[in-house]
Amino acid sequence: MLYLPGPDDMLVLDIAYMIYLKFEEFPSALRIALFLDNMQYVKQVFTSCDGLLRKKQFCYILARHGVTFELDDEIVTDDDDREALQEIINNTKLSEGYLTLARDIEVMEPKSPEDIYKAHLLDGRASAGANVDSARQNLAATFVNAFVNAGFGQDKLMTVPSETSSGGTTGSWLFKNKEHGKASAAASLGMILLWDVDSGLAQIDKYFHSNDNHVIAGALLGVGIVNCGIKNECDPAMALLADYISKEDSTTRIGAIMGLGLAYAGSQNEQIRGNLSPILGDGKAPLDVIAFTAISLGLIYVGSCNEEVAQAIIFALMDRSDSELGDPLTRLLPLGLGLLYLGKQESVEATAEVSKTFNEKIRKYCDMTLLSCAYAGTGNVLKVQHLLGHCAQHLEKGETHQGPAVLGIAMVAMAEELGLEMAIRSLEHLLQYGEQNIRRAVPLALGLLCISNPKVNVMDTLSRLSHDSDSDVAMAATISLGLIGAGTNNARIAGMLRNLSSYYYKEASLLFCVRIAQGLVHLGKGLLTLAPYHSERLLLSPTALAGIITLLHACLDMKSIILGKYHYVLYFLVLAMQPRMLMTVDENLKPLSVPVRVGQAVDVVGQAGRPKSITGFQTHSTPVLLAAGDRAELATEKYIPLSPILEGFVILKENPEYRED
Structure with a gap:
């Protein structure tokens, strides 16, 4: 399906959805409905299925995907049942489940930034360097503390x-x-x-x-x-x-x-649109207020192609003076516009035509951003080639549009493993032959491709770039080391970052980036992930991806945004934070500990009729942590899981045919 050209790919998915529905494989039908982003199909899955317990499992899948979905009388007739199901979709039990996991793994004890820095392992210079710029260091400690103790x-x-x-x-x-x-x-x-x-x-x-x-x-x-x-x-x-x-x-x-x-990312809340849209047309509003308004509207209406919001942002862009168009914050306006079309492919074309009328200072930046957002997560090879073509040009200084083109390559190619590997190789070439503004964006693109999934070759590339003579490249590489290791507690990356903190102990800006990266690697003490993909890499959560790319666009001009007074853009990552757990619950939704095998996911191999889906597994009791590329399967036949994919919250039903002997 991922390798079919459009529109055949959508046709195949439609047929697969109908087959699953016909044979009452409802959870699989729901996954395809979410992949197609078709809310009518989601509703059809609910109305076709009778069992309340199954519907609860669907709600857990919807909650993990981060969609806003209101249940009505047609879907669930009983008021109490509807309320219970809506509560699951609204994610109100997420904190409880996450803390249950933390207690089980015994990581409840709070950690301080010093526990993360481990300065005692370094020579005297680095620990003395903590006093270089105390306000900047305290700010870094604030973020490290927030990331490590998140939730x-x-x-x-x-x-x-x-x-x-x-x-x-x-x-x-x-x-x-x-x-x-x-x-x-x-x-x-x-x-x-x-x-x-x-x-x-x-x-x-x-x-x-x-x-x-x-x-x-x-x-x-x-x-x-x-x-x-x-x-x-x-x-x-x-x-x-x-x-x-x-x-x-x-x-x-x-x-x-x-x-x-x-708070309302992905909710398409009309009341907030009514409150925020006028700010975009307010001639007296400062540029930073307008830029953050565009981003917030982009997040609230992510992937909705909403015309009113698009128009409001377009007019705000047209109203900017020449001096404002040169300001790094102005670039958040095209990004807010791009988020409206996230993953929507051809729907962006009308807006892309309008963007051709913009001032030349922002026109190409807008083009690249719209294109990369619209085809994010599609794996469209032609669009990757188009973006590579823009990166191959050697332009005079001051051109900013190649940054989003580089990020765009990663956004489009992150859909499947083959494209991802090819994109990593293409980015290596850009490092060797690209201009400086391209080299600054390459580490960020690598960070997006392997987010919360530290691949050794990418780790080595970023480690090399973190010592680059251009401080912008070094800072981007350092932040990206944090992104690829986010929530993994990866010992090798932690060691690299400790060495970097001793190497840059006199340079406040670079040391700040090292600290942020250290906080990210230990995100949620290793219980959280930033990966926007879930359900065995089939589904891409639009709000999660939107949060990550907002931060990456801000990192294209590190000095004026993150190292300036807008460091709080780092908090956009909260949109992508999810516990990387498998939590099994019983029919009353209370935690239920069962043995599960966790190993590396493989495509089905083994003897005929006895296929294997994981290799090199270990047996644990739930709740368990799942690393990138891990898959879990039940090690007992006493229960039947109500979801084909064992991740997040999974409801188990007692198997009536099970006998102890």
Whole structure:
């Protein structure tokens, strides 16, 4: 199917969907409906299936994919059942399941940034280098602390109970950060309490009473982070954030706008569109507010091809003056536009035609961004060749559109393993022959191709580039080392980053990037993944991919965005964070520990009639962690799983034919 030309590929999937439906293989039919992004098919799967337990399993699959799906009377007639199913889709139990996994693996103890840096393993120079730029180092520690303790609800910097204003307390850490650093510090509380909406909002509330606008902005962003991927009946994010989007202070506005983007990503919420769209046409609004509004609208309407939002962003781009078009933040506007067409292929053509009328400073950047977003995850070889053609040109300095073209190669080719390997080889060639602006984007593209999946050849390439004479290339490579190792606790990458921290101990900017990468490698103490693919690499979560590429576009100009005052764009990664677990539950949705075999996934081999789907397996009891490329299968016949793919939450039903003997 992945190797068929269009439109045959969609036709084959349609037929496969009908066959699965006819033979009542409902979970497989649902996966294909989600692959086709066809909500009518999703509804049909629900209405064709009778069993409530099966419907609960479908809801877990939908929740993992991150789609907003409202159940109605036609799908589930009983009100109580509908409420229970909607609760699963709304992901309200995610925090509980994640903490159950953490307790089982015994990693509940909070970790401090020093536990991650392991400075005692380095020579004296590096540990002395911690004092080079203390505000910058404190900011780095804030992010490391947020990434490492994400979702655990406790840490050693932000949630420590307040004793005195001078001791190691919540308040004191916040004020160890300068101005805009306080925004990221306050928002980090949202990351630590990730997915736990009630407890999170209660703890963030105290920052709303601050007199400092940066702290309030961070609290607003924290509210968005806590609610990310969780839908709540009361809509607390809307209630708290809506009032702040029209404030005078632009930092506060950005906090609220970005918070709404994270909390409602993929929801296509009309009320928020009504609130945010006017900002794009406001002549008095500062450029940064407009840029973040475009991104938030792109996230909320990701992959929806919404014409009203597209028009609002197009007009905002046309209204920019020449000096504004040269500003790195302006590039977030074409990205917001691109997100509307994420993975939608030909649907982008009308907008791409309009983009040809833009000012030449932004026109090519817009073209490349729209093309790469529209064909993201499709594996379309012709589009990869087209993007490679743009990267092959040797242009004068000041051309910015080759950066998104390089990222585009990775976005299109990440769909399947063969294309991925070929893209890695093509990017190696670009490193050798490309201009400097291309070399700066290559490490980021490699980071996207192998996100949370540290391949040795890519790791070695990035390690080499992290010592590059061009500091932009070195910084991009360092951040990408963090991305490929994200949530894996990979010892080799951790060692590389420790050595880099000693190598760059005098260079504050590079050391900051090393620290961020160290935080990413230990993301959620090794329980989380950033990989946007799930369901054995069949399904691509649009919101997860949108969060990653927003960060990568910001990294194309590291110095003015991430190393400037917009470092909080790092929090866009929260959209891609998911526990990399298999959690088995019984018919009452309570955790149920069963033996499972976990090994490397292989295409079916073995004796006729006894196919093997994994190799080199080990037997564990659930809940278990699954690494990239791992597959699990039940090691007992006592239960029947209700999902063909054992990952995330899987409901087990007792096998009536099972006998102990």
